[in-house]
Amino acid sequence: MSGVAFAGCGATTAVGCGMDALRSALRANASGLRACARFDLPRFQSCVVGAASQMDTGSDDPAWNLADSALHEAREQAREALAAIPTERVGLVLSTTKANIEAMERLAEHRSCSEAARRHLRGDYLACDLAAAHGARGPVQCVSVACASGLLAIQQGAKLIQRGAADAVLVVGVDHLSAFVVAGFSALKAIDPNGCRPFDRDRRGLSPGEAGAAIVLVSAAKMSRPGITIHGWGGSNDANHLTGPSRDGSGLAQAMRRALDSARLRPEEIDYVNAHGTGTSYNDAMESTALRAVFGECCPPVSGSKGMLGHTLGAAGVVETILCVLAMQERLLPGTPRLNVAAEGVPSDCLKQPRPVARLRHVLKLNTGFGGVNGALILSHG
Amino acid sequence: MDKIVITAASRVTEASVPKARLGARFGRMDLASQLALLAVESLGIDFDGRPRDRIGICLGAWAGSLSADLEFWGGRDAAGGPSPILFTYTLPSAAIGEIAIRHRLTGANLCLVGKDTVLAEASDLLRRAEVEACLCVWCNVVTPALAEMIQAPPSAHASALFLQRGGEGLRELQENDRDIETLCAAFCAQNSTS
Numbered sequence: 001m002s003g004v005a006f007a008g009c010g011a012t013t014a015v016g017c018g019m020d021a022l023r024s025a026l027r028a029n030a031s032g033l034r035a036c037a038r039f040d041l042p043r044f045q046s047c048v049v050g051a052a053s054q055m056d057t058g059s060d061d062p063a064w065n066l067a068d069s070a071l072h073e074a075r076e077q078a079r080e081a082l083a084a085i086p087t088e089r090v091g092l093v094l095s096t097t098k099a100n101i102e103a104m105e106r107l108a109e110h111r112s113c114s115e116a117a118r119r120h121l122r123g124d125y126l127a128c129d130l131a132a133a134h135g136a137r138g139p140v141q142c143v144s145v146a147c148a149s150g151l152l153a154i155q156q157g158a159k160l161i162q163r164g165a166a167d168a169v170l171v172v173g174v175d176h177l178s179a180f181v182v183a184g185f186s187a188l189k190a191i192d193p194n195g196c197r198p199f200d201r202d203r204r205g206l207s208p209g210e211a212g213a214a215i216v217l218v219s220a221a222k223m224s225r226p227g228i229t230i231h232g233w234g235g236s237n238d239a240n241h242l243t244g245p246s247r248d249g250s251g252l253a254q255a256m257r258r259a260l261d262s263a264r265l266r267p268e269e270i271d272y273v274n275a276h277g278t279g280t281s282y283n284d285a286m287e288s289t290a291l292r293a294v295f296g297e298c299c300p301p302v303s304g305s306k307g308m309l310g311h312t313l314g315a316a317g318v319v320e321t322i323l324c325v326l327a328m329q330e331r332l333l334p335g336t337p338r339l340n341v342a343a344e345g346v347p348s349d350c351l352k353q354p355r356p357v358a359r360l361r362h363v364l365k366l367n368t369g370f371g372g373v374n375g376a377l378i379l380s381h382g
Numbered sequence: 383m384d385k386i387v388i389t390a391a392s393r394v395t396e397a398s399v400p401k402a403r404l405g406a407r408f409g410r411m412d413l414a415s416q417l418a419l420l421a422v423e424s425l426g427i428d429f430d431g432r433p434r435d436r437i438g439i440c441l442g443a444w445a446g447s448l449s450a451d452l453e454f455w456g457g458r459d460a461a462g463g464p465s466p467i468l469f470t471y472t473l474p475s476a477a478i479g480e481i482a483i484r485h486r487l488t489g490a491n492l493c494l495v496g497k498d499t500v501l502a503e504a505s506d507l508l509r510r511a512e513v514e515a516c517l518c519v520w521c522n523v524v525t526p527a528l529a530e531m532i533q534a535p536p537s538a539h540a541s542a543l544f545l546q547r548g549g550e551g552l553r554e555l556q557e558n559d560r561d562i563e564t565l566c567a568a569f570c571a572q573n574s575t576s
Binding site: 043097098099101104105107108118121122123124125127141142143144145146152156159163179180183184185186187188189234235236237238239240241242243251254258369370371372373 | 434446451455465469478
């Protein structure tokens with residue numbers, strides 16, 4: 001697989017605006033989950049969410065605000081690499097599940113809604129407008145594969161570079177907190193009233209979150225130092241249930257094996273796994289089973305990040321991959337914020353707290369989604 | 383590298399939905415999933431004897447799941463809250479799950495929202511040998527209620543192609559084959575005149 005490298009990242013999340021805030025949260029194992037007055041209504045299962053509270057909560061275009069903020073930061077970080085690439089060779093891949101669903105809420109309730117906000121109800125238009133605003137005149141795509149969208153968008157970005165359609169790709173993941181999504185997960189009874197606790201014995205569900213997260217991918221050949229690269233990926237479908245994961249974890253295990261095959265790595269070469277870890281009973285149990293199927297009793301350290309950020313849906317794969325990049329740069333295995341007592345059956349080295357390591361060479365990132373979709377991505381350092 | 387061959391093509395409209403006999407589950411689906419599933423069914427592919435773990439699904443959804451979104455949100459004030467079943471269809475990729483479940487296909491997936499460009503991604507999956515065959519589905523559903531909101535004409539149709547690496551079929555996929563809808567319309571027109 002020809003090299004595709006990370007040249008820059010940006011993130012606006014529940015732990016703050018910018019990569020420094022995310023880095024601090026990683027080091028402190030902090031959680032950004034808070035009670036939010038907007039969702040403190042009987043129709044919602046919980047008001048504990050991962051809100052990017054520094055953003056303008058009155059905006060009619062929150063998806064744009066989150067994505068735009070993250071893209072500015074990622075491009076700034078990647079300024080040197082992007083400077084040498086003509087804008088028509090820069091693509092953009094957007095990962096989202098609901099784009100600017102705020103506009104639908106407003107239009108349905110006859111509240112004010114700008115033309116731009118209405119336009120961004122469509123993910124493909126949001127992608128085109130972000131590309132135009134951020135100097136990406138190459139190919140533009142909008143990937144929407146439930147909660148696996150982020151990992152698939154990163155794969156799409158890498159593929160565009162590998163097949164010569166672009167020299168750099170801005171991958172941006174975004175989903176904003178909305179009454180629509182919180183009402184939907186409330187209807188499914190999928191929210192933990194006290195905030196999510198991935199892999200915990202007492203976990204009771206997920207916590208909705210929001211994020212804008214952006215990664216600049218470039219051909220590794222264009223980097224002065226290769227740094228962290230995409231080493232392989234794999235995808236699969238459970239073909240089992242629309243909203244629930246397969247109990248035996250075979251689909252996710254298949255995606256992991258495909259990723260290992262494409263990276264030409266053996267399971268024992270993986271140094272750390274960043275799990276999907278929603279905090280729902282079935283997801284975490286399935287993921288533990290899948291990890292056992294691939295790694296046996298020698299599973300590498302595992303942790304999950306949704307206790308820090310909430311479940312950010314289409315942004316999840318992108319922002320959690322950024323956390324993996326930070327972990328590799330910082331040589332720090334991330335903890336699992338809000339995990340207290342590990343549930344029976346979870347991998348034995350499920351990290352509650354961050355742990356320094358001498359080196360993180362190969363990291364495996366996992367995401368799964370409604371519709372049975374599974375994604376696995378391997379990042380490698382140097 | 384093996385050539386990529388189109389082995390079957392189909393196109394369905396909303397008129398086909400009431401006549402479909404695909405079980406009780408079908409009746410609970412949103413219109414986009416129903417059309418996508420019908421388009422795949424109309425291909426007449428016998429998946430037995432094919433490696434189901436090596437068959438991918440690539441879906442293109444012109445308006446994402448906005449029609450289902452609007453229907454779900456329309457029920458927000460209903461007694462007992464909005465429908466949890468409808469919520470599961472408020473994802474553009476919901477049809478992938480329905481197709482995978484019905485035909486037990488466990489290969490790689492992709493869903494793109496917007497223009498009909500998914501054919502290039504399906505052929506990329508095949509060229510990389512990530513899959514041996516791929517269902518390529520294009521779905522365009524804009525209900526009248528949504529049409530007003532997004533200022534687009536109402537529509538409800540889906541097209542599907544089955545692509546595979548090597549073998550025999552209708553014809554080889556060409557470099558200049560850009561979109562599923564045009565290809566399917568051409569194959570269906572050919573069938574109706576022959």
